[in-house]
Amino acid sequence: xxxxxxxxxxxxxxxxxxxxxxxxxxxxxxxxxxxxxxxxxxxxxxxxxxxxxxxxxxxxxxxxxxxxxxxxxxxxxxxxxxxxxxxxxxxxxxxxxxxxxxxxxxxxxxxxxxxxxxxxxxxxxxxxxxxxxxxxxxxxxxxxxxxxxxxxxxxxxxxxxxxxxxxxxxxxxxxxxxxxxxxxxxxxxxxxxxxxxxxxxxxxxxxxxxxxxxxxxxxxxxxxxxxxxxxxxxxxxxxxxxxxxxxxxxxxxxxxxxxxxxxxxxxxxxxxxxxxxxxxxxxxxxxxxxxxxxxxxxxxxxxxxxxxxxxxxxxxxxxxxxxxxxxxxxxxxxxxxxxxxxxxxxxxxxxxxxxxxxxxxxxxxxxxxxxxxxxxxxxxxxxxxxxxxxxxxxxxxxxxxxxxxxxxxxxxxxxxxxxxxxxxxxxxxxxxxxxxxxxxxxxxxxxxxxxxxxxxxxxxxxxxxxxxxxxxxxxxxxxxxxxxxxxxxxxxxxxxxxxxxxxxxxxxxxxxxxxxxxxxxxxxxxxxxxxxxxxxxxxxxxxxxxxxxxxxxxxxxxxxxxxxxxxxxxxxxxxxxxxxxxxxxxxxxxxxxxxxxxxxxx
Amino acid sequence: xxxxxxxxxxxxxxxxxxxxxxxxxxxxxxxxxxxxxxxxxxxxxxxxxxxxxxxxxxxxxxxxxxxxxxxxxxxxxxxxxxxxxxxx
Numbered sequence: 001x002x003x004x005x006x007x008x009x010x011x012x013x014x015x016x017x018x019x020x021x022x023x024x025x026x027x028x029x030x031x032x033x034x035x036x037x038x039x040x041x042x043x044x045x046x047x048x049x050x051x052x053x054x055x056x057x058x059x060x061x062x063x064x065x066x067x068x069x070x071x072x073x074x075x076x077x078x079x080x081x082x083x084x085x086x087x088x089x090x091x092x093x094x095x096x097x098x099x100x101x102x103x104x105x106x107x108x109x110x111x112x113x114x115x116x117x118x119x120x121x122x123x124x125x126x127x128x129x130x131x132x133x134x135x136x137x138x139x140x141x142x143x144x145x146x147x148x149x150x151x152x153x154x155x156x157x158x159x160x161x162x163x164x165x166x167x168x169x170x171x172x173x174x175x176x177x178x179x180x181x182x183x184x185x186x187x188x189x190x191x192x193x194x195x196x197x198x199x200x201x202x203x204x205x206x207x208x209x210x211x212x213x214x215x216x217x218x219x220x221x222x223x224x225x226x227x228x229x230x231x232x233x234x235x236x237x238x239x240x241x242x243x244x245x246x247x248x249x250x251x252x253x254x255x256x257x258x259x260x261x262x263x264x265x266x267x268x269x270x271x272x273x274x275x276x277x278x279x280x281x282x283x284x285x286x287x288x289x290x291x292x293x294x295x296x297x298x299x300x301x302x303x304x305x306x307x308x309x310x311x312x313x314x315x316x317x318x319x320x321x322x323x324x325x326x327x328x329x330x331x332x333x334x335x336x337x338x339x340x341x342x343x344x345x346x347x348x349x350x351x352x353x354x355x356x357x358x359x360x361x362x363x364x365x366x367x368x369x370x371x372x373x374x375x376x377x378x379x380x381x382x383x384x385x386x387x388x389x390x391x392x393x394x395x396x397x398x399x400x401x402x403x404x405x406x407x408x409x410x411x412x413x414x415x416x417x418x419x420x421x422x423x424x425x426x427x428x429x430x431x432x433x434x435x436x437x438x439x440x441x442x443x444x445x446x447x448x449x450x451x452x453x454x455x456x457x458x459x460x461x462x463x464x465x466x467x468x469x470x471x472x473x474x475x476x477x478x479x480x481x482x483x484x485x486x487x488x489x490x491x492x493x494x495x496x497x498x499x500x501x502x503x504x505x506x507x508x509x510x511x512x513x514x515x516x517x518x519x520x521x522x523x524x525x526x527x528x529x530x531x532x533x534x535x536x537x538x539x540x541x542x543x544x545x546x547x548x549x550x551x552x553x554x555x556x557x558x559x560x561x562x563x564x565x566x567x568x569x570x571x572x573x574x575x576x577x578x579x580x581x582x583x584x585x586x587x588x589x590x591x592x593x594x595x596x597x598x599x600x601x602x
Numbered sequence: 603x604x605x606x607x608x609x610x611x612x613x614x615x616x617x618x619x620x621x622x623x624x625x626x627x628x629x630x631x632x633x634x635x636x637x638x639x640x641x642x643x644x645x646x647x648x649x650x651x652x653x654x655x656x657x658x659x660x661x662x663x664x665x666x667x668x669x670x671x672x673x674x675x676x677x678x679x680x681x682x683x684x685x686x687x688x689x690x
Contacts, residue, residue: 094618094649097625103648133654148618149650324614324689 016234016248021223023198025243026209028546029218030261031196032254035234036174037227038185045157047121055116059109062119065159066099072155073099091148098152104130120160127153151182169193175236179227181208191215196238198245200227204294210317212240214297220245271549275306279541279552281534283559288540289548290346292520296334299341302545306552309346311542312407312468312520313338315391316353325387331394339402346403348468348542349395350447352387353377353409372476377410382419392427399439407445407468412452417463420444447520449473454502457509467510468542471521475499493576494523495583500532500570507537518542528583530554531590532570535563557591603668604676608683610661620687621652627678633669635679646679 050058073092081089098104104126111122131149170176170193178185180201186208194217202208202221212219218240230236230247237246237257241264246253279289290311291302302310318326318334339347354376381388398404408420424444431438446453446460449470453460461467471494476483478499481492493499503519510517518540523529525547533541534555541551566586570579610616616624628635628646635646639661644651646665657663663683667675 094622097622097649101648101650103645103651127650130650130654134656149653324612324617324619327689 019247023220023223026221027212027219033175033195036170038178045124285560290542305545305548335398348405350407396438400437405443411446412450461509461513466516471523531563535567605666612686612689615658631675636666638664
């Protein structure tokens, strides 16, 4: 959205000035509402001496608090299992076992009896001892796990102090603001009272993001400094489309967002009626419109938007959102579920792309200086063949239940494809031996996202079954621009002449070998890029589900020949600005309303 | 008393959940179970104690089992180590 939406007041100073914060857009939609701040208060544990005659009572009180906490956790566990499945519920098993821990009970009781310490202080002391001995060790992964122990500690102490351990919940529909939300927090929120989520921590694959998308509720996460600025009752705007949150909006800002919401709704309704129509140009060329997904919860939304398949199924989420390696069985279940839900439509599963910005702490021991050029994607998988084979086995097994394809990320050398092909052959042999059913001919394609892959596109086209151009990384590596660096972020331009030239090379190489090319980066969902991609001759747009109708609308309003002519015109230009101006005037005459939607220029 | 030594085989070590699996097995036996990571000691029936041994992958763990059902307990616990706490 353009920044002009955010008006500054010129009149008398408002009591609270408008504040805007940008975060990670984790679930689409725009909401104006009242904030409900989910308070993660700090507990101060009182410390006092108990009367010698009353120590037995104090021990009983302690045991009772453990029992009460156990009851509460079991309720939570059942609730979460019902709504989110067994895997999510399992985290509570370890919590419950802590409450039963003999050493914990004995040591705490002894402290109460011998030192005449009050129960809360005694329990706090013993728990802190355990936490300290774990936190003192080198292993980053084990260290992180003290979170669970701290969580249990807090619950028990709250019971001892007679504090309410339930999440205070809003009684009317509100925007939930928090530092971070744990599964046990969101489990206690009533879906009907949640308008949106805005949190300081978390990213696109965090628990809250996945939950928000499956609930169809807007969410902006990773806001860093919103929690401290907002109080319950404040008016807030959460724009999940752009990742913007506005605190204390001025009347002018409110008004323009109201208009934006109305426009967004109308557009949504209009576009949804398109979902039954093909992505066909006026001159009859048909384009694949597929969805980029992070988790199986998003499949239904993608189908509703008219996705003809899954163009990119990212598999990082269960490697990152949990604290152990997912088993073959666990992965198989998810891949199979996606394949079955898509009902024979193609599902492209990208093998693990950890590294770069997505690091699972148990996989990576030490942070790299330059992770985007480091041990990631296929490089990681080929050195951790154990992890890679487990994933490939799971994907092959899922291929018995739908139309599954395998896609390799971060390819820069031909050996990476050849070695993977050998590993796939091994996997097929093993699966045959183990008597599993699978598709013998699962296509093996590659992401084209390094300049090296483009330069050698003709060679890769001989070895790969399909190309999918990952424009986000391709632009980053080609322009040598880190988008996160605000000083140079403006240099990140996917319509730059250099990028268009690389796309042309890639498409030409694919054409000669008659393999399919899709574009799965953000560029595929940019209205300005759509006519260019058509004109360049790609076959498929793979975008986030909510973008499908809009891309389709543009495709349906143009002809292939016009787009080809547009590409020829922009090929003359030397700057992105000229190219964008040319496309804008093209869109204005062909798809007039597309320029009103505020998505341009972001 | 019997004792045995086994390496922690699962990738992420004896963290809370793996410790939980250990306790689940240990709790089925009346024998006393003492677990050592070098100098550090934990009661084999205490999830917090086991977790605070901070044993990462490959650490050699010494287990002492003592009681009327010690042989059965030893077998069950060794099997758990061999199964890498059902994780990988």
